[in-house]
Amino acid sequence: MPDDPSSDRIAGEEFDVVVIGSGVVGCAMARRFTLEGARVLVLEKAADILDGASKGNSAILHTGFDAEPGSLEQHCIQAGYEEYLQVKDELNLPVLESGALVVAWNAAEAEMLGGIVDKARANSVRDVQHLSSAQLLVKEPGLSKKAFAAVEVPREFVIDPWTTPYTYLLQAIENGATVKRDTAVIDADFAAGLWQIETNRGKITARTVINCAGLYGDLLEQKLLGQSAFEIRPRKGQFLVFDKSASRLIDSIILPVPNEITKGIVVCRTIFGNLLVGPTAEEQQSRDDASVDANTLQALHNKGVEIIPELANHSVTATYAGIRPATEFKDYCIQPYAEQNYISVGGIRSTGLTAALGIASHVFRLYQAMGNSHNQIDNFVVPDVLPLAESLERNWSKPGNGGIVCHCELVTRHEIEQALSGPLAANSLAGLKRRTRATMGRCQGFYCSAELSEMCANRLQIPLSEPLT
Amino acid sequence: MKSTQCQVAIIGAGPGGLSIATELKKLGVDHVALLERESTAGGIPRHCGHSPFGMREFRRVLSGAEYTRRLTAQAEKAGVEIRLATTVTELGQCGELSLSTNEGRQQLKAERVVICSGAREKPRAARLVSGARPQAVMTTGALQSMIYLKQQRPCKRPVIIGSEMVAFSAFLSCRHAGMKPVAMIEAGPVVSWWRLAALLPRLLGTPVLTNTSLEAIEGKDKVRAVMLKRPSGELATIDCDGVIFTGQFIGESTLATMAGFAIDTVTNSPLVDAYGRCSNINYFASGNLRYPLKTAGQCWREGRDMASLVKASLDGKLPDRWAQTNA
Ligand SMILES: Cc1cc2nc3c(=O)[nH]c(=O)nc-3n(C[C@H](O)[C@H](O)[C@H](O)COP(=O)(O)OP(=O)(O)OC[C@H]3O[C@@H](n4cnc5c(N)ncnc54)[C@H](O)[C@@H]3O)c2cc1C
Ligand SMILES: Cc1cc2nc3c(=O)[nH]c(=O)nc-3n(C[C@H](O)[C@H](O)[C@H](O)COP(=O)(O)OP(=O)(O)OC[C@H]3O[C@@H](n4cnc5c(N)ncnc54)[C@H](O)[C@@H]3O)c2cc1C
Numbered sequence: 141m142p143d144d145p146s147s148d149r150i151a152g153e154e155f156d157v158v159v160i161g162s163g164v165v166g167c168a169m170a171r172r173f174t175l176e177g178a179r180v181l182v183l184e185k186a187a188d189i190l191d192g193a194s195k196g197n198s199a200i201l202h203t204g205f206d207a208e209p210g211s212l213e214q215h216c217i218q219a220g221y222e223e224y225l226q227v228k229d230e231l232n233l234p235v236l237e238s239g240a241l242v243v244a245w246n247a248a249e250a251e252m253l254g255g256i257v258d259k260a261r262a263n264s265v266r267d268v269q270h271l272s273s274a275q276l277l278v279k280e281p282g283l284s285k286k287a288f289a290a291v292e293v294p295r296e297f298v299i300d301p302w303t304t305p306y307t308y309l310l311q312a313i314e315n316g317a318t319v320k321r322d323t324a325v326i327d328a329d330f331a332a333g334l335w336q337i338e339t340n341r342g343k344i345t346a347r348t349v350i351n352c353a354g355l356y357g358d359l360l361e362q363k364l365l366g367q368s369a370f371e372i373r374p375r376k377g378q379f380l381v382f383d384k385s386a387s388r389l390i391d392s393i394i395l396p397v398p399n400e401i402t403k404g405i406v407v408c409r410t411i412f413g414n415l416l417v418g419p420t421a422e423e424q425q426s427r428d429d430a431s432v433d434a435n436t437l438q439a440l441h442n443k444g445v446e447i448i449p450e451l452a453n454h455s456v457t458a459t460y461a462g463i464r465p466a467t468e469f470k471d472y473c474i475q476p477y478a479e480q481n482y483i484s485v486g487g488i489r490s491t492g493l494t495a496a497l498g499i500a501s502h503v504f505r506l507y508q509a510m511g512n513s514h515n516q517i518d519n520f521v522v523p524d525v526l527p528l529a530e531s532l533e534r535n536w537s538k539p540g541n542g543g544i545v546c547h548c549e550l551v552t553r554h555e556i557e558q559a560l561s562g563p564l565a566a567n568s569l570a571g572l573k574r575r576t577r578a579t580m581g582r583c584q585g586f587y588c589s590a591e592l593s594e595m596c597a598n599r600l601q602i603p604l605s606e607p608l609t
Numbered sequence: 610m611k612s613t614q615c616q617v618a619i620i621g622a623g624p625g626g627l628s629i630a631t632e633l634k635k636l637g638v639d640h641v642a643l644l645e646r647e648s649t650a651g652g653i654p655r656h657c658g659h660s661p662f663g664m665r666e667f668r669r670v671l672s673g674a675e676y677t678r679r680l681t682a683q684a685e686k687a688g689v690e691i692r693l694a695t696t697v698t699e700l701g702q703c704g705e706l707s708l709s710t711n712e713g714r715q716q717l718k719a720e721r722v723v724i725c726s727g728a729r730e731k732p733r734a735a736r737l738v739s740g741a742r743p744q745a746v747m748t749t750g751a752l753q754s755m756i757y758l759k760q761q762r763p764c765k766r767p768v769i770i771g772s773e774m775v776a777f778s779a780f781l782s783c784r785h786a787g788m789k790p791v792a793m794i795e796a797g798p799v800v801s802w803w804r805l806a807a808l809l810p811r812l813l814g815t816p817v818l819t820n821t822s823l824e825a826i827e828g829k830d831k832v833r834a835v836m837l838k839r840p841s842g843e844l845a846t847i848d849c850d851g852v853i854f855t856g857q858f859i860g861e862s863t864l865a866t867m868a869g870f871a872i873d874t875v876t877n878s879p880l881v882d883a884y885g886r887c888s889n890i891n892y893f894a895s896g897n898l899r900y901p902l903k904t905a906g907q908c909w910r911e912g913r914d915m916a917s918l919v920k921a922s923l924d925g926k927l928p929d930r931w932a933q934t935n936a
Contacts, residue, residue: 381734385866428829434739441737453874455859458734460742536698539713543694547646548863550698550709568830569744582863584732585747590656590754593761602830604744605761608786 155181158346162189166352167305168496170312177514180317185324188571192354196462199301202494205260219498234529240296240393249397282389302574310523348481355427357486370473375464377419386415386454413530417444430461476506546588548581615642618719623652624905625896626725627680628912634687646696651677656757665906700868723893728901731857740825745851749779762786764851772800773856858901
């Protein structure tokens with residue numbers, strides 16, 4: 141059910157920081173500021189967290205080998221990468237140590253590999269190395285024999301796109317942060333050192349505002365500051381997900397030689413044991429339209445088969461799309477406005493899952509530079525989140541799991557009940573899917589929809605079913 | 610304490626699995642374990658509300674639910690050990706089965722295994738359909754289990770995609786649940802099943818549109834409409850609140866695929882030899898997993914024949930060599 145600010149303690153209370161938006165960036169922000177001792181409120185206009193750009197990505201943990209040397213993006217990617225590896229065990233988050241291969245498919249592309257190695261080294265990613273086509277095929281026998289040469293990036297990994305931000309935010313909540321979903325910031329005024337924030341559910345008071353509104357960052361900034369320093373130019377990426385059987389065809393993340401606009405079509409395993417092909421890069425007006433297109437999906441299918449011929453014999457499990465909050469700038473648009481107690485965190489285009497923790501620390505330092513200080517929490521709480529990754533011990537293998545409900549993804553009754561309760565309880569089918577993977581497997585709900593609709597009765601804003609009358 | 614060994618393990622207690630298990634007991638096999646991941650036995654007919662079941666087996670017309678109850682009672686009476694809420698998660702090369710139950714991970718070693726995991730419909734994603742991805746986009750299987758197992762309906766005015774027999778079954782299920790399908794869509798020039806079948810939906814006010822393809826699904830959280838391409842080539846939008854994909858059956862072959870058995874990539878069925886054995890000869894495949902789609906009665910009969918082959922294998926009477934057939 142909706143979190144209602146007027147109904148409890150948050151109305152009339154003064155927060156140190158309001159984070160607007162609970163994409164992966166907002167979630168990491170809430171965690172950092174809470175652990176640093178700030179009183180944090182997160183406002184999210186959607187029914188659930190992770191409903192914007194963060195809903196669909198490739199889930200690669202980037203080393204930043206191909207980022208622009210010296211850019212803010214490069215700095216945040218590397219800081220985010222390192223912090224992720226530091227906290228992952230404590231937070232029980234997975235990492236698939238796949239490594240990546242940037243594959244050249246012709247002589248012209250092969251010539252560009254030298255530049256990629258130089259750039260990687262300039263970005264302090266020193267363990268990259270050239271592979272000949274022969275070495276490549278020994279390493280990845282599933283790859284098309286047409287592969288010309290490659291650069292290996294051993295520490296490019298794969299992570300869980302949903303459990304990760306969810307865990308960040310849950311950690312913030314368990315250490316004192318408040319999250320209000322279904323709460324859109326409509327307007328705000330800054331006077332006498334305080335923000336008065338108007339939402340669809342009442343007014344909120346806070347000292348500092350951090351704009352993490354992703355695809356709506358510019359529109360929000362216009363409302364708050366009168367104008368925006370950047371303009372969001374939505375860029376959609378479509379994906380195909382192949383059945384788990386396909387994930388055995390390849391170990392590494394297979395990257396193309398990138399161009400100016402996009403990192404190009406990637407083929408990689410997912411943390412859930414599938415194999416993904418995508419994303420496309422399509423400029424569009426809409427900030428919400430994440431629809432897929434049959435012709436594009438077919439083209440992705442063909443591309444996948446071109447790269448890994450055996451893929452032709454494996455079936456497609458899912459299709460999806462995500463929208464990148466790109467802007468007119470290449471770099472992130474992170475900007476403090478000290479006079480207004482406001483920090484803009486915009487244009488976190490295509491590396492935000494990796495960089496989120498790094499962005500959060502960077503923004504916290506900007507916040508300190510604005511003259512703020514708090515007392516760090518000493519003994520912070522670590523949330524207990526059930527892992528969904530194949531590499532971690534899943535709930536179905538443990539006693540008391542309540543039995544399996546979603547058979548394709550082996551999601552248990554206990555996992556579903558857990559996802560439907562607590563401070564971040566799923567309140568939409570999409571939210572339940574992100575928390576548990578129920579119905580996201582090969583049958584797409586053929587076997588478990590009925591059971592799920594019963595378990596979710598009266599729990600979701602849009603019910604899955606209604607009783608026969 | 611559950612046993613950790615048996616002579617024959619059967620995966621899936623649908624009509625196929627129930628039939629083989631019962632027959633194996635009748636043939637004198639000592640310990641037959643039937644493993645079923647749902648909390649009741651019966652498979653698909655549990656949620657088939659219409660079409661007659663039981664003509665072959667019981668010489669009378671039964672509902673799907675009644676039919677499965679009888680088959681289950683027969684198996685129990687014959688001495689089959691039925692283990693419900695038990696999912697087989699992995700197959701070993703020599704009949705070692707990994708199981709998951711409420712108690713967690715378990716093992717079962719069987720001399721022979723018959724996989725009877727059935728068939729399902731190809732869902733929207735695998736058909737590469739354009740458009741948004743709202744809820745209430747489903748298959749007949751999901752629709753019927755909601756209606757007949759939970760007395761729930763997912764929507765009121767769906768569009769039905771396809772015109773195989775099961776599409777008409779979906780249509781009847783909708784009517785039973787007080788849903789009024791707004792159209793039935795068939796990409797081909799004629800209805801795939803019995804041509805006169807189209808009369809029924811038409812009489813009840815649901816147009817059956819042939820030569821019409823589904824171009825896109827619209828709606829953010831819930832389905833709002835579908836876009837269709839009509840025979841003239843023009844696009845038409847029809848309002849609806851759900852989409853039901855029917856037919857295009859494929860085997861539920863995950864276990865066999867992941868164990869590396871040879872698979873027919875079109876039907877998703879394990880390839881079998883003249884004795885019904887998979888490319889690993891400790892394993893057999895039967896029922897709708899093996900060449901979908903057959904009726905319950907056909908799967909039941911196939912199961913009876915299959916039982917004697919499994920018994921022959923136990924007795925060492927089948928050749929060791931595996932050669933795929935096209936049967
Ligand atoms: C196709 C694709 C592939 C990608 N691949 C990778 C990858 O492999 N690795 C990687 O690290 N990154 C990847 N990314 C990038 C990553 O997904 C994004 O950088 C990240 O999701 C951006 O998150 P965000 O929090 O800035 O924005 P969002 O996720 O859009 O979050 C913003 C939130 O703010 C809310 N909001 C907006 N306006 C308001 C308002 N007025 N009031 C309240 N709430 C509001 C929105 O509802 C939304 O939930 C990829 C992205 C895409 C699209
Ligand atoms: C939507 C739909 C409607 C149909 N309608 C009709 C109809 O009206 N009349 C008709 O005659 N036929 C109908 N059929 C055909 C139907 O498949 C057969 O009637 C019959 O159910 C096939 O029997 P089976 O034993 O092969 O498979 P199923 O009945 O599908 O049984 C397979 C069983 O295996 C179990 N299982 C699968 N994997 C595992 C695992 N890993 N571990 C443990 N258990 C597992 C399943 O839970 C299931 O109970 C329909 C099929 C579908 C898909």
